[in-house]
Structures are given as C-alpha cells and as structure tokens.
Amino acid sequence: MAKKQFKSESKRLLELMINSIYTHKEIFLRELISNASDAIDKLCYISLTDDKVGLDRDDFRIDLFVDKEKRTLTISDNGIGMTAEELDKNLGVIAKSGSRQFKQEMEKSEEFDIIGQFGVGFYSAFMVASKVEVISRAYGATEANMWSSEGVDGYTITPCEKETVGTEITLYIKPDEDGEDYSTFLSEHTLRRLIKKYSDYIRWPIYMDVTKSRQVESGEKDEDGNPKLVWEDYTEREAVNSRIPIWQRTRSEASDEECVAFYKEKFHDMEDPVSVIRVFAEGAVSYKALLFIPKTAPYDFYTRDYKAGLELYSSGVLIMERCEDLLPEHYRFVKGVVDSQDLSLNISREMLQHDRQLKVIAQNLEKKVRSELKKLQENDPEKYRDFFKSFGLQLKYGIVTSYGMGRDGLADLLMFYSSKTEKLITLHDYVAAMPESQKYIYYACGENIEHLSRLPQAEAVREKGYDILFLTDEIDEFVVKTLISHEEKEFRSVTSDDLGLVSEEEKKAAEEAQEKNQGLLDFVKETLGDKIAAAKVTPTLRSHPVCLTTQGPVSLEMERYYQSRSTNGELLPMFKAQRVLELNPEHSVFEVLKNAYKTDKATAENYVKMLYDLSLLLAGMAPEDPVAFTEQVSSLIAQGKHG
Numbered sequence: 001m002a003k004k005q006f007k008s009e010s011k012r013l014l015e016l017m018i019n020s021i022y023t024h025k026e027i028f029l030r031e032l033i034s035n036a037s038d039a040i041d042k043l044c045y046i047s048l049t050d051d052k053v054g055l056d057r058d059d060f061r062i063d064l065f066v067d068k069e070k071r072t073l074t075i076s077d078n079g080i081g082m083t084a085e086e087l088d089k090n091l092g093v094i095a096k097s098g099s100r101q102f103k104q105e106m107e108k109s110e111e112f113d114i115i116g117q118f119g120v121g122f123y124s125a126f127m128v129a130s131k132v133e134v135i136s137r138a139y140g141a142t143e144a145n146m147w148s149s150e151g152v153d154g155y156t157i158t159p160c161e162k163e164t165v166g167t168e169i170t171l172y173i174k175p176d177e178d179g180e181d182y183s184t185f186l187s188e189h190t191l192r193r194l195i196k197k198y199s200d201y202i203r204w205p206i207y208m209d210v211t212k213s214r215q216v217e218s219g220e221k222d223e224d225g226n227p228k229l230v231w232e233d234y235t236e237r238e239a240v241n242s243r244i245p246i247w248q249r250t251r252s253e254a255s256d257e258e259c260v261a262f263y264k265e266k267f268h269d270m271e272d273p274v275s276v277i278r279v280f281a282e283g284a285v286s287y288k289a290l291l292f293i294p295k296t297a298p299y300d301f302y303t304r305d306y307k308a309g310l311e312l313y314s315s316g317v318l319i320m321e322r323c324e325d326l327l328p329e330h331y332r333f334v335k336g337v338v339d340s341q342d343l344s345l346n347i348s349r350e351m352l353q354h355d356r357q358l359k360v361i362a363q364n365l366e367k368k369v370r371s372e373l374k375k376l377q378e379n380d381p382e383k384y385r386d387f388f389k390s391f392g393l394q395l396k397y398g399i400v401t402s403y404g405m406g407r408d409g410l411a412d413l414l415m416f417y418s419s420k421t422e423k424l425i426t427l428h429d430y431v432a433a434m435p436e437s438q439k440y441i442y443y444a445c446g447e448n449i450e451h452l453s454r455l456p457q458a459e460a461v462r463e464k465g466y467d468i469l470f471l472t473d474e475i476d477e478f479v480v481k482t483l484i485s486h487e488e489k490e491f492r493s494v495t496s497d498d499l500g501l502v503s504e505e506e507k508k509a510a511e512e513a514q515e516k517n518q519g520l521l522d523f524v525k526e527t528l529g530d531k532i533a534a535a536k537v538t539p540t541l542r543s544h545p546v547c548l549t550t551q552g553p554v555s556l557e558m559e560r561y562y563q564s565r566s567t568n569g570e571l572l573p574m575f576k577a578q579r580v581l582e583l584n585p586e587h588s589v590f591e592v593l594k595n596a597y598k599t600d601k602a603t604a605e606n607y608v609k610m611l612y613d614l615s616l617l618l619a620g621m622a623p624e625d626p627v628a629f630t631e632q633v634s635s636l637i638a639q640g641k642h643g
C-alpha cells in the first residue's frame, strides 16, 4: 500500500519529536494514556443510553503490555476507537486542539522545553519510539485498521483484525544510544512511577503486570520436619493508578501546582492561570468543582469559534464536554470541571438546561468566580490587570447585555484608565479619591489615550484637579450609560454641555456674555444650519477658541459607533448627536469673529465654517468638506504679511 504523507506542519512537529533532546521524554506516556482515557469517556457516555455498547462502567480499562524481547510497549484501551478515515484525519495531521498553539510557539523558536509545557499529543510517542503502530476498531464498525509509521517518511493504513472495539498503540522503543536510556520505558518500575506521576487521577483503571513475591513451600523440610518456605516472584495484572480525579482531592491530596499542571495539559494553555478555584460543596446539592481563570485570552476568544463551557461529570463520569449553563456569559473565559453525584447520569441536554440542581450549582459558581476575582483585584492588582486586559471586554459585555442587572457584581470588577494615575483603576478607587467638591465621575471616550489627553473639553475638569477616566473600548460608553452611577456618583462625559463645574458667578457671567453676543450666536447658528443644535459662549473653555459638545443622550462617540454599524451610511435622527458649538469669549479669535460679523458678513461666514471644522478636528472627526477647509486655511495663510 502506498505511503501517505504527513501534512507539512505535522511533519515539522514530528521531526522535532524524533530528534528531541528534551529531557522529559517520559511525558509521551501521559499523552497516550490521556488520549485513551478520552476515548473511553466518549464510549462510556454513549453506553449510558445505548445498550449495544455492551460494557458496564466497570468494564472500561486501559492496559499496558511490555515485550522486552521485541522492545515493544503497548497501550490499549476499550474506548470509542477510530475508523480508517479517523486514523487518517486524526493521526495524519497535527491535532486541532492544543497543538495549534504549540505550532505557533514552534515557529517562534526551537526551544525544546515548550514540549513539556502542555499536551503535545500522540506525536510525542516518536520521542521514544522508532516505529508506532495503531490498531483500532471504531464503535459500530466490524472491521479494524492499522496505522503504521516510522517517522517523517509518512504512514500507511491497512485493514487488519481486532476482536474488540478500542485502540491498541504499540511503540517500538528506540535502542539505547547517545547516552539515552530508552530501555527504561520497558521497565515495570519506570512505567509504574510514570503512571503515578502523571496519570494517577485518570479515572479509568490502568492495568499492568506487577511483580510480587510470595512464600511457597520448597518441597524440602527443616530440622523440625516442617516444610521449608522460599520466596518466589510472580506477576499479577493490577490497576496501578488511584483513579481519584484531581478535582475530588482536597488541597492536601493535590497541590496547587498539580492543579496548574492539570489545567495546562487539559486545556492546552502554556501559561499558568491567574487563579485556581476549588469548590467542595455539601448540602442541598453536593458537588465538586475545579475552576481556572486563564491569564490570556485564547486567540479565538472574541469570535464565534470559541467554545465556552465547563466539563460536567456525574460521579467521575463525563456527561457533557462543554456545559454552557454552568456559568453566565460574562464568565465564559473560566475553564474547568464540575462533578456532582446528584446529577442523573442519563440526563439529556435539553433536560439539563432546566435542571434545578444545575441552576443551584451555576449560581454558586458565579458567586465563587466573582469573589475570587475580587480577591485577586485586592491582593494582587498587577495580576488582576493582566487578567482584565484579556477578559475585561467580556465583563463589559456582561454589563451591557444584562442591562445593568448584574451590575452589583460586575461593576466592581471593571477597570478604566485613569488620566491622573495613568493606569487602570477600579470605579471604587475613583470614587474614593474624589475630592468633596467633585459631583460626578468624569469620563472621556475616544480612540486612544493620546488623543483623549489633549481633548479641549477636558481642560476645565482637569484644571479643578479632578481625575478623568479615559474610555477607549467602543463598548465603554454603553457601559457607563448602563451603569448610570457608581457608589451614588453619576457618570458625566467631559463633552457634556453641563459638567457641573461652573460657579454661580461664572454662570451669571456666561449668561451675560450669551445675551451680549446673542446676535453673533444667532448668526453662527444660521450659518451652520442643521449641522448644530445650538451655538453658545462658554466660560469653561481655556486655551482653545472653540469646541464641540452635545446635548441629550447621544454623544459624538456613540454617533460614530452607530454610523460604523449602519449599512447604508445613513443615521436615524434618534442616533444623531445634538451638537453644540461652544465659543470661547476670552480667546482672540472671538474678537476677530465679532469684528468681521459687524463689518464683513461674508468673511464672518467663512470664519464660522472654519471654526466649526476646527471643532470637528478637535473632536477627532474630519471636516465635512476637506477641500473647502483646505482652501480656506490656505487663503488665510496667503494673507499673512511675511512674504
């Protein structure tokens, strides 16, 4: 039969494995046993509802066989097995799940220590074997197939015999060379040690031949005429793993480090999680949970491809790989397992959604995750910031989509960039640092910090010494609009036309200025027409001649957001911001405008249009007619007396 070729990236991984100088080659056993265990999980799940499997829960097992003469190690399971197509698909290419990240890392470096950091799967067998044979019979199939490969040259798949459903992987262990002791993987002692070390919690029994000693009669008699006893070795097949899943073990039985290692392997993450949460709940509903809060978001986290959900077990039997009902949407980044003896084994997915016990568990887990995050925020702010950079957006979505209903728990977890301290802070920190005189929580929305730090509207707030939260995520403004207030302090955009900053005197002065200049302001409004809702003079502007603010609920940022979402580029009136052009009466430009208004209306009109364009620029938008704007500015420069 013709040899099939490995896909190119798989070939590289394979080469890396074959030539590995990695010192912990022993992890290959962990990988193969974990695959076997997954395969059994799958068939066991089917057997709950399908009598045709013909196996009881106690019948499932993993077996190790050693043939020292042939130098082979065989790992056998009675799990779901693979068809010829599956052998081709699963073992011919690098596996989809964990290995993708591995692949990316591999492209960056040739570091071998990345091998040990997380599951690298089936190919790790080639670290210790010169040839690998996989004989498999899929559940529901009558025929079996053998996949065989000696490395990068490719592999063959040929029909063969196998009496029972499952998979048998035989490794032809490499000869000892270059100071490497491969023979150790044929030794009972080593295999036993490795199972204990890496696979002890695997819930299916892992059987192997174990050497024992017993006393037997030798056939001779001692001086007193009693039969003489001698020690004799014999072997017995025995399950060598303790089979208690890691999540069923207490802190003294499984250290945090062990849990972290379990997480990295199981969920294919190279980084330690920021938190490990263990739950041992007894009561109305008893369950155990082992949850992890990752540090970085998987590359597909904010896409439809990301699969959320916790693994759900009933007394150690996997009943659902991804149960999404166990956690609210805003905590969908949490990974882990939940195991409850109170859940019925053959419960259907539909029924599960309405399951009362499941709801109780979900409520508790939400509380646990929240309090864990809170704790992290208080005890390790740096770590929390790392977490927030990865998953803060998800928390914000949570606030907006629940219309603020989950606000009590979630708002405390948010962080925003503080312009004063130049780092992410919590809303509580902001409020706590507010001086007595400050009424509102000020915020400014924009594309980036750079731009926001130069926002003219912010000047007056900053002059008072008040902090401003710079919001740079598109969703941020919706978040503060949903929250309305925090710890009884209202949110207020610095681009709002009422910042609550002006004193009575200033207000009076503004009104006077307004009255005094009413003619000019009417002229400005007339000139700009529908572009603005109003023109006014503002005592709060400092160094700039003009700025744009808004009245009513829609801000410029929100308008921009709606605009970017609209299909035909047009906006309904309710999504349009009510713009207010504010003029600074103290600025020399104002004087020039005033004079022009009195003596030369045509020039005054030009100035008004230009000032409006300037206000747009300051607000981070383009002038409506860039060509006209450029011409106006150019002609102004041309009038200069420096020529």
Ligand code: ADP
Binding pocket: 031, 035, 036, 039, 077, 079, 080, 081, 082, 090, 091, 094, 095, 096, 097, 098, 099, 119, 120, 121, 122, 123, 167
């Ligand atoms: P991963 O386990 O990360 O998916 P592997 O390379 O270890 O990657 O395995 C690839 C795939 O081959 C598995 O996802 C599984 O579908 C299949 N597979 C591996 N070993 C077995 C087995 N013993 N029984 C059934 N299927 C298996």
